[in-house]
Amino acid sequence: MKYSSQVIGLPIISIAEGEEIGIVKSLVVNPEKGSVDFLTIEHEDWQVSVKAIPFKKVIGIGEYAVTVEHGNAVIDLNEIPIANQLVNKKIKIIHAKVMTRKGELLGEVTEYYLDEENGHINGMTIKTPSNEVVLPAEQVLTFGRDIIVVKEDAPFHYVNDASDLIHTTDVEVAASADVEITGMISELEVEEALKEKQVEILYGKTVSKDIFDRNGNMLFAKGTILTKEDILKAQQEGPSVMVELSMNVDA
Incomplete structure (x- = not known):
């Protein structure tokens, strides 16, 4: 797995020619697939058209370079409509x-973060009002130009470190496959499991700002140490209150 910042700026080396054919200028994201499909290339001799390499043509992404088999892996974006789009x-x-x-x-x-083998986006680091968290890409509903829309319970799927993304992905895919095969887990059971997880995560934590209910009444004052009853009360107020609470607690 690679950070996006680790890829941008790397020289691109043709193995067959044994020469540098450019530098990675940017990563082209396919929002429908949730993947990086192309690497655009910066080269001093290409001033007019925009050149790129399809991610599937990348042999490897190392610490010092991106490698491709041949220089003919480079395409002109003006000639490939889908890439240009x-x-x-x-x-x-x-x-x-x-x-x-x-x-x-x-x-x-x-x-x-992206999988260097196939360009799939594994997750992202999000700066919240109180700290930085890592969210697996499975929680993303829409990759937009300015806004990324995620599932309502996304805050309860944060992981501690980017290195945890691969394990998290494997677990969630396995769980999803298991649900599809057995058909035994109802929507109600999933909801109850989520509520139990919320209690486990928030129990004993200190509220870092005043939290209000849907009608504007104070639910928890800053400094409140959350009990199980407090968390159940917040759950009754709905997802928006729970998200606000989860974003504003200290360990």
Whole structure:
């Protein structure tokens, strides 16, 4: 897995010619697939047209260079409509606002991570009002130019470090496959499991700002140490209150 910032600026080396054919200028994101599909190239001899390499042509992404088999892996974006369309969408991810599908703002993306084998985006680091967290890409509903929309319960899927993303992805894919095969887990059971997880995460933590209910009445004052009853009370107020609470607690 690579940080996006580790890829941008790397020289691109043709193995067959044994020469540098340019430098990675940017990563072209396919928002429908949630992947990096092309690397645009910066080269002093290419001033007019925009050149790129399809990610599937990349042999490897090392510490010092990106390698491709031949120099003919380079394409002119003006000749490949789908590639040109993706570039024009200008999906950057970094600095995008992260918002739940119900309109709760979680924070801003400061970095994202991709699988160097296939370009799949594994997750991203989000700067929240209180700290930085890592969110697996499985929680993303929409990659937009300015806003990334995520599932309502996304804050409860944060991981501690980017290195945890691979394990998290494996676990979630396995769980998803298991649900599809057995058909035994109902929507109600999933909801109850989520509520139990919320209690486990928030129990004993200190509220770092005043939290209000849906009617504007104070629910918890700053400094409140959360009990199980407090968390159940917040759950009854709905997802937006729970997201606000989860973003404003100290260990």
